[in-house]
Amino acid sequence: MYRRYPLLNYGLVILLLLLAMVSLRIGPVSISVSDMINALVNSQETSQTLRHNLILIELRLPRLLLAMLVGASLGISGAALQGLLRNPLAEPGLIGVSSCAGLGAVICLYFGLSTLSMWLLPTMAMAGATLATLLLCWIGRHHAGSLTLILSGIALSSLAAALTSLALNLAPSPADVQDMVLWLLGSLNYRSFNDIQLCFPFVLTGLVLLMSCGAKLDALTLGEAEAQSLGVNLPKLQRQIIVGTALSVGACVAVTGTIGFVGLVVPHLLRRWVDYHPSRLLLSSALGGAALLLLADIALRLLSSTQEIMLGVVTALIGAPFFLILVLQQKWRLA
């Protein structure tokens, strides 16, 4: 039973590497393994190796890295929120961070601001996430308690969803509606290193904030009062996790659109393998989330022919039934 979880992390890293290699192999242009190596080692040799190199480095690699970054953010945020709220249903989508980021982007698209500057849309999405975060932190400071936080999050995400629907409702043209809907469904298509550059600092800060609260999350297993008696500053922990989630998920949503279920399913799936320790779950969920999103991206690229299948749709298609099975199998109850 013990010593199982370091093995799990090694396993997940190996899985991630395998998936990464598969992901690099998949694309409209088929490149054989020997061509791949050739393209990476001596790209300047011929125009063909140069083109292969461009396809691998400029097109497939950013997509691969972004999938891992987004998956890791969603996975770890889900694990941290579930630990904080001691509720296995918590996920970034639940507390309203994703939907508020989505709302920010939709507002940007609605008023046609995205044409002014390519940075404006991600900025607006992150502003939406930040706004949601500030509100949740304020609520957390004045009415401590997990239930208040969950319920406020649900209210917040419903409001964001309603405003998003309003924007869709009032959208000036079908093209705008399509734009918003496509964006809400989430996609990794044609993302470049520019996009990674944009979200990476925020994602990294968020990941560090979330990774560093493991021991305190463990203490929360004892209940809020006893955890506080062990020196855990609960309001500070809440702030740390909410800010970490907003930064990492907000930045990812800003670049890829909203992607659901990863934050919910991955911690669920891995919890048993880390002996239910919230702290061990953090790293494993980050790795698992990255692997799951990469897998979803590979699946959709294999399935898509001319019309691209959206990533958010695939994660929901994989995630929702899976989640139902997990819930039905669940033996333990929580407050």
Add this chain to the structure above:
Amino acid sequence: MLRGNLRISLLCCLLSAAAAAGQTDMLPSIVSTHLCADQLVLSLAVPEQILSLSYKSHDPKRSRYAASAKAYPANRATSEEIIQLKPNIVLASRRWQNHPQQQQFDLLDIRVIVVPLSNSWQEIFVNTQWFADLVGRSEHGRTLVLEVQRRLQALRELESMSGKPKKSLLYLRPNGGSSGAGTYIDMIIEALGFRNHASTLGLKGWGQLSLENIVMHPPDYFLLSGHVRDNSHSNSRLSRHPLLQQLLDEYPTLLLPADTGYCADWQIIHVAEYLVEQMAVMGLANGQGQ
């Protein structure tokens, strides 16, 4: 040049309108609810016939005829507007065919006509004549078809007879959309004497190309769409990718204006002429190499 052509055709329009003034009363009245139909109406009908044009026709970002279209009231293709205007003919898009108010239109003797799409130059000539007949301007239609045929011939004669293989040209929308054989874009490309690169990449009709394929097999020339619809954020992902930007820097690039119309009717001859002019300005030769 575009504007010049516009002026000429408008002038033609007005002259013939004056000539036909005596018989205006007998011509059917028209409401157009569709941007492509607007163009045809403006080019073939006399002003007295036109009761209303689609609201998009007033938008200079989409319609080259915005200035002249503003002389007519705009409509948003609702049944109420049409019943109120009570034209003889409503020109509509294909989507409009199953309109629930069809029965009421029948009662009021309003004909709903869907403007057909043309898949070749020959079809364009036929459809233009058909439309001219429909609005009671057959003679004018014959003149127009002859003029377009002459201009098309002039374009084809521009192609040098050097016997070199044709250069390839790829039409690309910001979302990766392109068009193979059987589209008006293909007709333009052919008229300019280029090989349609989208067909080489295996595309038939309208469809999407992947950036990987374009990188792997780049064309000699790019032709970019400037359609307003394509500037939306999600749809222009491909065009914002640095790798494509790099390709566009590397290869000569032509640009379709936003107000091209994007309709498969006789007016694409304007577009073709405009592109020839653009190439001349850029110092590029026609499809058969320098």
Add this chain to the structure above:
Amino acid sequence: MSATPVLSADNVFVEQQKRRILGGISLCLHKGELLGLLGPNGAGKSTFMKALAQLLPYRGEIRCMGRSLQQVPAIERARLIAYLEQSVQTGWPIAVRDYVALGRLPHRLAWYRNGHRNYDSKAVKMAIEQVGLSSLDDRPVSELSGGEFARVRLARALAVQTPLLLADEPVSVLDPFHQLQVMELFRQLCRDGRAGIVVLHDLTLASRFCDRLMLLDKGRTVASGMPRQVLTPANLQQVYQVQAMVGEHQQQSYILPWSCCNEGSSNEEKYR
């Protein structure tokens, strides 16, 4: 007494939503002492315990080992006071050993944690032995009975190795055997050099196992001192509104609440 008291509270006031919950409670607890905190529901026992554990804002001063607790950082305070809440649901089903090990957190979070790993696991093992659950140490806590879980929680508090132990109703969910066992353990722990405060409802257990008792009602101290001085029929009638049957067995007194007093205020009125 000469030595610094483990815990001293001076005139502690607590207000919540403009309502006074505690109105000036003072207390002094020395090494080796086990204090029983008694009082009817709503008397402010749990609030007082939370104030002592620094879990809610209060006025007045509380000192532990001579240091004013409001000036002590949370992590150091956690190494002075172990606190057991009245009741908690089992959280994640982690193993007993891991659950108890959470008590070492205040020590692990300190900057000098290196080299203490072995000592941590030793402390955990010892705490589990003290509550007699060594055989269950890799069972998930969700699979334990109520009594076993209560003892695991106690072991968790013991593993912190603090001079002061605060336990809010530690025996109320236990069967008679385990009630006696846990109280015996508390007394033993205090004899071994700690100090403890337990909230109790069982008057007999309070009088038998505690060195001193403190009786609260409506946020004020009604009586404080040796069990005999506190658990007088008059006090019980005033505070609990019960007539108690008091007897003696093996030179220890037992107190059984026998009947309700209806003079003056009825129970219904009291809870209104």
